[in-house]
Amino acid sequence: MRLLLRFDSKTVREPVISRTTLETGALINILRASVGARRGEILIEIEDKKAKEVEEVLERLGVDVVELAEAVQKDDELCVHCGACVSICPTEAITFNGERRVVITAEKCVHCGACVKVCPTKALSLPL
Amino acid sequence: MVKTIEEINQKIREGNAVVVTAAEMKEIVEELGAEKAAKEVDVVTTGTFGAMCSSGAFFNFGHSDPPIKMQRVWMNDVEAYTGIAAVDAYLGVAQLSETVEEYGGSHVIEELVKGREVELKATAYGTDCYPRKEIVTEISLEDVNQAVMLNPRNAYQRYNAATNSSNRILRTYMGTLLPNFGNVTFAGTGEISPLNNDPEYRTIGVGTRIFLCGAKGYVIGEGTQHAPPYGTLMVKGNLKEMKPEYMKAAYFPGYGATLFVGIGIPIPILDADMARFTAVRNSEIETKIIDFGVARRDRPVVRKVTYEELISGKVEINGEEVRVSPLSSFYMAEKIMKELKREIGMGEFSLTAPVDRIPTKRVFKPMRQREIKVVKSVMVKAYTIPPETPIEEAARLMIDKGLNHLPVVENDVLVGIITSWDIAKAVARNKKGMVREIMTKNVIYTYPDEPVEVAARKMEKNDISALPVVDSKKRVLGIVTSEDLSRLIAR
Numbered sequence: 100m101r102l103l104l105r106f107d108s109k110t111v112r113e114p115v116i117s118r119t120t121l122e123t124g125a126l127i128n129i130l131r132a133s134v135g136a137r138r139g140e141i142l143i144e145i146e147d148k149k150a151k152e153v154e155e156v157l158e159r160l161g162v163d164v165v166e167l168a169e170a171v172q173k174d175d176e177l178c179v180h181c182g183a184c185v186s187i188c189p190t191e192a193i194t195f196n197g198e199r200r201v202v203i204t205a206e207k208c209v210h211c212g213a214c215v216k217v218c219p220t221k222a223l224s225l226p227l
Numbered sequence: 228m229v230k231t232i233e234e235i236n237q238k239i240r241e242g243n244a245v246v247v248t249a250a251e252m253k254e255i256v257e258e259l260g261a262e263k264a265a266k267e268v269d270v271v272t273t274g275t276f277g278a279m280c281s282s283g284a285f286f287n288f289g290h291s292d293p294p295i296k297m298q299r300v301w302m303n304d305v306e307a308y309t310g311i312a313a314v315d316a317y318l319g320v321a322q323l324s325e326t327v328e329e330y331g332g333s334h335v336i337e338e339l340v341k342g343r344e345v346e347l348k349a350t351a352y353g354t355d356c357y358p359r360k361e362i363v364t365e366i367s368l369e370d371v372n373q374a375v376m377l378n379p380r381n382a383y384q385r386y387n388a389a390t391n392s393s394n395r396i397l398r399t400y401m402g403t404l405l406p407n408f409g410n411v412t413f414a415g416t417g418e419i420s421p422l423n424n425d426p427e428y429r430t431i432g433v434g435t436r437i438f439l440c441g442a443k444g445y446v447i448g449e450g451t452q453h454a455p456p457y458g459t460l461m462v463k464g465n466l467k468e469m470k471p472e473y474m475k476a477a478y479f480p481g482y483g484a485t486l487f488v489g490i491g492i493p494i495p496i497l498d499a500d501m502a503r504f505t506a507v508r509n510s511e512i513e514t515k516i517i518d519f520g521v522a523r524r525d526r527p528v529v530r531k532v533t534y535e536e537l538i539s540g541k542v543e544i545n546g547e548e549v550r551v552s553p554l555s556s557f558y559m560a561e562k563i564m565k566e567l568k569r570e571i572g573m574g575e576f577s578l579t580a581p582v583d584r585i586p587t588k589r590v591f592k593p594m595r596q597r598e599i600k601v602v603k604s605v606m607v608k609a610y611t612i613p614p615e616t617p618i619e620e621a622a623r624l625m626i627d628k629g630l631n632h633l634p635v636v637e638n639d640v641l642v643g644i645i646t647s648w649d650i651a652k653a654v655a656r657n658k659k660g661m662v663r664e665i666m667t668k669n670v671i672y673t674y675p676d677e678p679v680e681v682a683a684r685k686m687e688k689n690d691i692s693a694l695p696v697v698d699s700k701k702r703v704l705g706i707v708t709s710e711d712l713s714r715l716i717a718r
Contacts, residue, residue, distance in 0.1 A: 179276065179475045179487050180557070185550070186405075219479050220475055
């Protein structure tokens, strides 16, 4: 399960991730982090069975939590399957299938948006 | 055994022609051999679907009342060329809109093919025969007399693949290239691409009927920059008959607008040689990976590579595995081959013999230029200082010599740079000490033989106003400033 955590000016100063790990024993994998002085966003990955518990703790600590079920979205009306995005994706979430169509493996997507910026037909977008 | 195109057309009319795609033909020749395959198969269909900037369309808008001799014309604010007759114009796919970002001629053409209206705007100087000076109206493909797609250079037989040795992201016509050989991109569809299946141009020539974006089109000659085995074709077709599913307007970020053009070409299997040609494999089709990190015409070749390696998705560069993106759609190319196979099989599409051959030998010359201005011709002497110089002394040197930049040198090698802005910042923050503490260590520099345009782009990209000029050992030879360069380039 991937969770997008949004921090406000107060929570951004707190060691929330460490507290959550200590309290729940969940192993938290940070996929992407963008933390500034007043706000921050961290994308984490956790075991599905710990998800509820981790979410509860984070929310109690004042963090806004969004469950990310979906990967980057591709509009197949616009996609011509050129594959410009394939070598750009840092996690190899975008590949060709047997028909040479471009497909996205949702579990591998870390919502970095790199592919969105390179698509020549604007077929890709982030769900959030 | 030799077949003629007329005999093949007879079979097509009777519904007896054996038509296979180029992908299927490889297997057939491998199994039966070229002689037998030539007896079995009549036509091989090939396909490609790539971003082809050298594309566009001619329009004849009809005459307004009172009439106008268009001097400038825009379609949805994208300018078309009308230096021809009164109401004729050519809209290039790479021309950009004057008002809408990331929108170009390709998008206008796509909208028209989808049946939408676009705004037509024209201005003129007015003559006795054409008194009108401006017009604004809406048009669709139904309203215009002719709409002819005419692409000066399409269907590249093979193309140089691209990578990037520099330390910054490059946005190019070959897509986004990640720093430090982060990826490779390539174009063309290799063994299923039309010209690779007829490498001596025996059957593809002037007058060859082709599938162009869903309509019937024609080859009208070799394309511009045709340089076998990097052959190209000039093609035309009726835009009014085209289907939106076989073309796609595109915008390469940081580069510009272009059009994905779907082309399919049938190849008659006249004899065993043609069967052998159409059996070509990706492993036999070679190209080069070139380094876009060097912004020159003659970009360094990183290595040779086959289409088989490129299509595999990974190539090796300097011992490391690098991931590859095609920029042509193999899915669409396959779809076009199958569609053309269907049309020929149904008797809807017959073959043509070329009226004339296209050249099998041709070199692609560089531009004749008056001169290439290089940094050496504009650089001036640089005053350099060691990193242990006190900040006040550096400030004094700048004032005395009227300088804004001082390269910092240690053991003859460039290690930093300080600017008058760095000094002002140090003073404002009451910071005293050595230049080493306030200098910029990651210096952007240039070489004496670098063209001034390249140096100017480095300054613009990095938002800086001077570049130290160094030799291969990073010894400072001089300095160029943006003022010196802008004076030279503007001239």
